[in-house]
Amino acid sequence: MKKRILIIDDDIDICTLLSRFLNKEGYETEVAYTGSKGIAKFKESNFDVVLCDYRLGDKDGRDVLGELKTINPQAVVLIITGYSDIKTAVEVIKLGAYDYITKPLIPAEVLNVISSALKSAQAPVKSSVVAPSAASAGSTASGTSAKKTTFKSNGEYLIGESESTKELYRQIEIIAPTNYSIILYGESGTGKEVIAKTIHHYSDRRNKPFIAMDCGTLSKELAGSEMFGHVKGAFTGALADKEGHFEMANGGTLFLDEVANLGLDIQATLLRVIQERKFKRVGGTKEMDLDIRIIVASNENLQEAYHKGKFREDLYHRFNEFSINLPPLRQRRQDIPLFAQFFLDKTNEELHKNIEGFDEDVMNMFLNYSWPGNLREFRNVVRRAVLLTTGNRITAKTLPWEITNTNIFAKHTDNPTTAVQPNTISNAAASGKEIDLKDAAAKAEYETIMNLLKEVNNNKSKAAEILKIDRKTLYNKIKSYEESKELNS
Numbered sequence: 001m002k003k004r005i006l007i008i009d010d011d012i013d014i015c016t017l018l019s020r021f022l023n024k025e026g027y028e029t030e031v032a033y034t035g036s037k038g039i040a041k042f043k044e045s046n047f048d049v050v051l052c053d054y055r056l057g058d059k060d061g062r063d064v065l066g067e068l069k070t071i072n073p074q075a076v077v078l079i080i081t082g083y084s085d086i087k088t089a090v091e092v093i094k095l096g097a098y099d100y101i102t103k104p105l106i107p108a109e110v111l112n113v114i115s116s117a118l119k120s121a122q123a124p125v126k127s128s129v130v131a132p133s134a135a136s137a138g139s140t141a142s143g144t145s146a147k148k149t150t151f152k153s154n155g156e157y158l159i160g161e162s163e164s165t166k167e168l169y170r171q172i173e174i175i176a177p178t179n180y181s182i183i184l185y186g187e188s189g190t191g192k193e194v195i196a197k198t199i200h201h202y203s204d205r206r207n208k209p210f211i212a213m214d215c216g217t218l219s220k221e222l223a224g225s226e227m228f229g230h231v232k233g234a235f236t237g238a239l240a241d242k243e244g245h246f247e248m249a250n251g252g253t254l255f256l257d258e259v260a261n262l263g264l265d266i267q268a269t270l271l272r273v274i275q276e277r278k279f280k281r282v283g284g285t286k287e288m289d290l291d292i293r294i295i296v297a298s299n300e301n302l303q304e305a306y307h308k309g310k311f312r313e314d315l316y317h318r319f320n321e322f323s324i325n326l327p328p329l330r331q332r333r334q335d336i337p338l339f340a341q342f343f344l345d346k347t348n349e350e351l352h353k354n355i356e357g358f359d360e361d362v363m364n365m366f367l368n369y370s371w372p373g374n375l376r377e378f379r380n381v382v383r384r385a386v387l388l389t390t391g392n393r394i395t396a397k398t399l400p401w402e403i404t405n406t407n408i409f410a411k412h413t414d415n416p417t418t419a420v421q422p423n424t425i426s427n428a429a430a431s432g433k434e435i436d437l438k439d440a441a442a443k444a445e446y447e448t449i450m451n452l453l454k455e456v457n458n459n460k461s462k463a464a465e466i467l468k469i470d471r472k473t474l475y476n477k478i479k480s481y482e483e484s485k486e487l488n489s
C-alpha cells in the first residue's frame, strides 16, 4: 500500500510542487493550505508522515505539531524551517517533531528524511528495537562487572576522541553492565538517545528490546495508555487492546526522553509500578511482572524540578542511581573534524556520491561555530552541503549563513556563542528563569546584524550581501526586532 503524506503549507506553489514530486516517487499525498485545515484532515484520516511548514498563515508549526501530537502521539511530523532558523528547529525537535528540513527544499533531502522517518515509524514513534548486531561491532560486554570494554564506532555512530568524550565513555563503561537507572542530561541533539542505546548494547539486556518513549509530547489523557497499554473499551476511543511501552520493553531497556514533562499524576503511577515491579494495562485486571532497566533523559535539571514541585522527589531518587552529563558539541571541539568526516562518509554512502572532503575554511567555520542543535544540526548541515556540492570538496557556499558568519560575529563580542544562545538554555534551567526561544533567536539575529553593520561601516548592501539576504529583509529584521523591543519595554 502507498504511504500517505500530508503536506501543510500556506504556499500553494510549494504544496503543488511537493505533491507532484512525491506522487512521482510513489507516495500518496494530500495538501492543506492552513494549519487548521491540516489538523482537520489529520483528524479525519491516517497519514504516515506530515510535512508541515513552520510559518503558516493562521498558526505556527509549533502549534500544529502540538495539536497533531495530541490527536495521535505517534504522529510522524517533519517541520520545514527557514535556512537559518536552527533555533526553531531545535525547539520543534524538543516538542516531538521527528526531524526538520531546511528551505530551500532539496528533493533528495526531502526524500531522505521522509524515508528515514518512515523507517522509524515502523516501530511506534521514537521507539526502536535495537538490532543486536549493532552491539557486536565493538568488543562485547562479557556480562560481568569486571570486564574491560573497548568502545568502537559501530558504523552507525561515532565515538570521538576529546577529553570530555573519553570521560563520557569511561562512565558508560562502568555503568553499562549494571542494572542501575540512569539520568542523561544534555542539550537537544547531543546524542542522549544514542548513548542510551549504547548503554543497552553493552549490557546483558542487549538481545532484548530497547524502547524509546518521548514523554515531551504526551497528553495527560494518553500518558497512562502509552506507558502501560490499555484493554479494549477502557475509555472512549480504546477500540482494541494495545500494548504499552513498558510491555514492549519488558526484559530490555526503556528510555524515557524528556521525562521532566510528565504530569504529576502519571509520575505517581510510574513510581508505584517501579516500586512494585508490576503493572496492569489501563482498564485491565491482569497483573504483569516488570523487568526493565530505565534510562531517562532531560535537558532540565531534575533536582531543580523537584525543588520547584514539578517533579516527584522520590521518583527522582529512583532514577538517579547514576547520572551522566552529555557535553554540547561546542565543548568537544576536538571531535568536530571527526564528526565532519563521519557525516560526510555516511552521506556519500546514502547518496552514492564521492565528495572527498572539506575546504580548509569550511573546517575552520565548523570549529568556530557554536552548534546550538549539536550533533543533529551538524549531521543536517553536512548532509545538505553534500547535496549541494557538485565538485570534489565541500565549500563555504553550501553552508548556512550563521555558520559562514561566525567569525565576523566573534570579532565583535566577548562571547562568540551569544549569537545562538546555547549557554542561555542551561543557565536558565539552572537559575529557574524562563526564556523564550523565539525572542532569544530574534535577539541573536539582531545582534549579529548590528555587529556586522559596524564591521562594514554601516553599509547595508554589503551587510545584506554577506548575510546572503536582500536589503529589504535586512531592514525588516532590524525593524521588527526594534518594534518588538519597544512593545515589550
Ligand SMILES: Nc1ncnc2c1ncn2[C@@H]1O[C@H](COP(=O)(O)OP(=O)(O)OP(=O)(O)O)[C@@H](O)[C@H]1O
Binding pocket: 093, 094, 156, 157, 158, 159, 186, 187, 188, 189, 190, 191, 192, 193, 194, 195, 257, 375, 376, 377, 379
Ligand atoms: N555519537 C554519534 N555519532 C553520530 N551521530 C550522532 C551521535 N550522537 C548523535 N548523533 C546524531 O544526532 C542525532 C540526534 O541524536 P539523539 O536523538 O540521540 O539526541 P538527543 O540528545 O536525544 O536529542 P533530543 O533531546 O532532541 O531528543 C542522531 O539522530 C544522529 O544523527
